[in-house]
Each structure stands twice: as C-alpha cells, then as structure tokens.
Amino acid sequence: KAGVTQTPRYLIKTRGQQVTLSCSPISGHRSVSWYQQTPGQGLQFLFEYFSETQRNKGNFPGRFSGRQFSNSRSEMNVSTLELGDSALYLCASSLETGFGYTFGSGTRLTVV
Amino acid sequence: AQSVAQPEDQVNVAEGNPLTVKCTYSVSGNPYLFWYVQYPNRGLQFLLKYITGDNLVKGSYGFEAEFNKSQTSFHLKKPSALVSDSALYFCAVRDDTNAGKSTFGDGTTLTVKP
Numbered sequence: 001k002a003g004v005t006q007t008p009r010y011l012i013k014t015r016g017q018q019v020t021l022s023c024s025p026i027s028g029h030r031s032v033s034w035y036q037q038t039p040g041q042g043l044q045f046l047f048e049y050f051s052e053t054q055r056n057k058g059n060f061p062g063r064f065s066g067r068q069f070s071n072s073r074s075e076m077n078v079s080t081l082e083l084g085d086s087a088l089y090l091c092a093s094s095l096e097t098g099f100g101y102t103f104g105s106g107t108r109l110t111v112v
Numbered sequence: 113a114q115s116v117a118q119p120e121d122q123v124n125v126a127e128g129n130p131l132t133v134k135c136t137y138s139v140s141g142n143p144y145l146f147w148y149v150q151y152p153n154r155g156l157q158f159l160l161k162y163i164t165g166d167n168l169v170k171g172s173y174g175f176e177a178e179f180n181k182s183q184t185s186f187h188l189k190k191p192s193a194l195v196s197d198s199a200l201y202f203c204a205v206r207d208d209t210n211a212g213k214s215t216f217g218d219g220t221t222l223t224v225k226p
Contacts, residue, residue, distance in 0.1 A: 004155075033212060042219065043202065048212030056213040090155060100146055100158035101214070 002026065004104035006091050012110045018079040021107045025072050025093030032074040033101060034066060037088040046089075049074055081111045114139045116205045118217035125193045125224055133188040133220045135203030144206040145186040146214065147177055151199045159201075162186060173197070193224045 005024040013019050025032050034046040045058035049068035066076040072093075078085055088108050092101035116137045125131045137143055144163055148156040160171025167179045177188045186203060203217040 031212060033214070035216075043216035045213050045215065050212065056210065058213065092156075100148075100161045101156075102158060103148075103155040105155045 004091055004093050004102050006089075006104035006107050008107060009105065010108045010110075012112060013081050015081055015083060015111055017081050018077065019081060019109060020075055020077045021089055021091075021109075023074045023076075023091030023093075023104060025074070025091075026102055029093035029095055029102075030072055031094040031096060031099075031101075032068055032072060033092045033094075034074070034076050035090045035092065036060075037090055037106070038086075043090070046076065078109075083111050085109065086111045114143075114205055114207045114210060114213075114215050116203050116215050116217045118201075118203055118220045120220050121218070122221045122223065125222070127195050127224050127226050128192050131190050131193040131197070131222065131224070133201050133203075133222060135186045135188065135217060136184050137186060137203070137205040138184060139205060139207040140209065142208040143186075144208060144214075145177075145179060146204040146206075147171065147175070147186075147188050148202045148204065148216075149199045150202065150219075156202065159188070193222075195224050195226055198222055198224045 007022045031050045033048040036044045047057045052068045063079045068074045088106045090106045092103045094101045146161045147159040150156045160169050162169045162179045170176045200219045202219050204214040206214045
C-alpha cells in the first residue's frame, strides 16, 4: 500500500518567487492536512481539506493557499516567497476526521 | 482554543527500563489525542490515539498512553525501552469541534542508552 507521496522532496527558490507543492494521499483517504515544520516554531497547522473543501485554516498569511482535487490529491501554493518561508512542509492524510494521520516525508523548501 | 505542552525537551533512559514521555493539553470541547514519532530524516509516524473509551490506549511498537481527564494529561509509556526507540516524539490534540486542525507539542527527544 503506497504511503503519502510528496513532490518534490527538495526545492530552492528565490525571494519573491512562488512555489507549488504536491501531495498524493493514501488511496481512499479523503482528509489531507498541511503543516509547516521549522526548528523555531515546531509543527504549525496550515490547512485541512476534506472532499475538496477547506475545513480549517491555520494562522498563516494569505500568501499560503491550497486546494484539493476530486481524486483527493492536494497542492499548496506559496506566493511572494520570503526567507522565513524556508521550512519542511508536511502533508498528512487520513480516512476521516479523528483518525490518526499518515504523514509524507515532506518537501524541504529553501528560500534564498 | 486548543493547546498542548510537552514539558521535557529531552528524556534519557537506559535500555530495558520503563519510559514515560509527558504531555498535557487544553481544549474547549472533548479532546482527540495523538502521539507521533519522527525518526531522523523521516516523516512523522502515527503511534496511537485516544478518542473515547478506555483511558489506557495501546499503540504501535509496544507503546501505550494513559488519558487522564482530571489532570488533562496523555503521557506516553513503554514498559521496557529499546535503543531503537530513540527518536523525536510529538503529542497532538484536536478539539472535537475544531475540524481537521491538530495542534502539536514542541516535541520530546527520547534517547535510550544501551
């Protein structure tokens, strides 16, 4: 059974650029969440999608956005990148709310 | 509002000894509680969860956790630690009214020495 797949694994971008990260959840999982992990802030919730609808959003600026497709695959987009956006971005999927999440290996974004 | 605290940055135990990693939480409604483990250069792995029912929850790799409502705690335990248990452990909480949003603790690094 394939796990949660995140692409790409590594990204280097320049300040001001935009970036799109992709997440393919476990087959059958309808809930997809995104988290930002940094040494200083730990794991911070970005947003959660369920059946193509955003159900919850964390305290991040509007530059951070996401979407979920009908096959449950999800993308998150960060526009006008800042140095502080450098982080490990983790995607997690779950069958339903309340189940434990399965996390992907993450995308390491470096903004220079 | 929901929050979770892991009061210890680091826990050191000897192999074969019992281990406890502490977690306390705060939620407005009923808590959904989770433990995850992160090994170096790998994603988080789900260990166990408490939603409702028995206060003692058993999970993967011999870990268990005890839900204590009066103390708002959800400590992770294992009767006999292994060197391979050395990793970063995260406690997470979600209010049952807060769809999809889990709040994670800062993590506790567990080191098991031979």
